Amino acid sequence: MPPPYKALDLYFQMHRRSIPFDSFSVLFTLKSCTRLQSLIIIRHMHSHIIKLGFITHVYVATSLLHAYVVTSFSNACLLFDEMPERNTITWNTMITGYSRSGNINKARAIFEEMTLRDVTSLSAIIKAYFDHGYWGKGLSLFREMISSAEIKPDLVTVGTVLSSCVNLGALALLVGKSVHGFTVKNGWELNVQIGTILVDLYAKCGYMKNAFRVFDLMQERNVMSWTALICGAAQHGFSQEALILFKMMQKTNVRPNELTFTGILNACTLSGMVEEGRKYFKMIEEYGLEHRIQHYGCMVDLLGKAGLLEEAYEVIKTMKFKTNVVIWGSFLSACKEHKQFDMAESVIEQILSAIDPENDGGIYALICDLYALNEKWDDAERVRKLMLDQNVRKARGSSFIRS
Known part of the structure; x- marks a missing residue:
């Protein structure tokens, strides 16, 4: 029996044996019900919570609200209107719900109606704007958040905003520079998540000096940090630098992944380095990784540009895809x-x-x-x-x- 059903079964065993419930047992059961995403079970739990008298408990009601947001947003709206007490999490849940349903205006109206906002509230409405393509409004609100003395973004907020707009070119660059400046001003250490996103963002926009600067400031680096820098260098014609970075990565005992080798093979292709390309193509299996179609594509392109068409065709014939x-x-x-x-x-x-x-x-x-x-x-x-x-x-x- 899957864990959510086990939790539900234990809950009703308690009910059959007349064991008293507290808010914690109800909350944990609701969490399990939410994972099941069954509206019938959620409604059954709702009626049971009313009978037990827990519906006036703000944390229980908010957890129930979240369950309805996941399964039936119309029911969530009805419950929200009936709730005698609401906390910040309740309002944030509704902002997320309206965002998921595509009603950004109502999400903003809920945000404006809040008497007490926190960093999660701002993160939720900013993410709602970015998720639905309102980049200007999202960026404006994010800048207000950065300059505000009242509510400051945390690392989760910054990571969410950066992840939402990393592929948006000039706009992403504006957000990235705002975030970078904010972290420097507040003396934050660039953690691996934020640092990697910033490196990737700068590299994709062609600001390689900024990408290297952020990379050097990072206290910890993982395979994605190295890969973002390698792929960025290869993309913008710094093929030798990409290969040097790969060797540095090997020396630090960071294990490359399939995407790392895509960047390396792309660097070899752009610079016509046939022997190096062959070497790194073989190295993929040496690391216990599988060749992806991108790797084959790079090799066909590399060999084809070098005039080695028979060898390129042999690569095509040996593809598993x-x-x-x-x-x-x-x-x-x-x-x-x-x-x-x-x-x-x-x-x-x-x-x-x-x-x-x-x-x-x-x-x-x-x-x-x-x-x-x-x-x-x-x-x-x-x-x-x-x-x-x-x-x-x-x-x-x-x-x-x-x-």
Whole structure:
């Protein structure tokens, strides 16, 4: 019997034996019921709590409220309206509930209605804004929080905010700089979570000096800290630095993971370091890790750019995964670059049978180019006709850069 059901069974054994309940036994049982996410059981517990007279107990009522937020938010709203006493946790629970239901305006209204707020309240409404794409409002509130003398963010809040916007480019950079400045001003030591997120954020935005500065300030580093810096260095063309970082990581006895090797292989690909790429590709298994499709993709790209197309094709054939459009595209691009038309033709029919006409229009265009460059006009026309028949469209270029 799973632990939540065991707790529920023990609760009703107490009831059958007329053993008196206290608020702690009720709270622990409610916690187990919440994990089960069964509305029928929650409602049964609700009626039992009313009979026992615990519904006026603010902690019990708040725990019940949380159970309803997880299972049925409409019931949570009814219970909230009926509660004679509420504490800060009660209000925070409703902010989270309205955020999950997508009603950000009501979440903010609940926040404004609160007579006493704490750092969790601010964290909840900021996270609600970020989760639903209201980046400007979330950032504005976060800056107010940082500058406020009343409520200061803690490490949990900072981690939540950074995690929510780490992939948002310029906006993430603004948040990262605000957080970085706040930690320095308050004399905080950068823990491994906050430090890693900041390193990752700066590295993705191309601010490698800032990433290295934060990394040096960290008192403790784990595999994700090292990996964030390695991947960032590789992404922005610092391939030699990425390899040096990997060797430093090995010396500190931090064990790399699959993502670390993706960064290293990417560094080798961008700099055309074939021998190093082969070495690190083999090293993945030496560490007892499994090759991922990203690793194969990097090797195909590396070997293809170096003109080693037969070896690149051997890598494709030895893959444990179904070859995706990215790898095929990389291989065909290398064939085009090195004018290896026979090699390309040997796999074209295999590729055409595997790709999706609705999403992989770029591959069709690339195949047409290969046939045209090899002066096989009939084959090029056949592929163009296939594109028309299957309504293939090449995706337009797009950007996520914000003004």
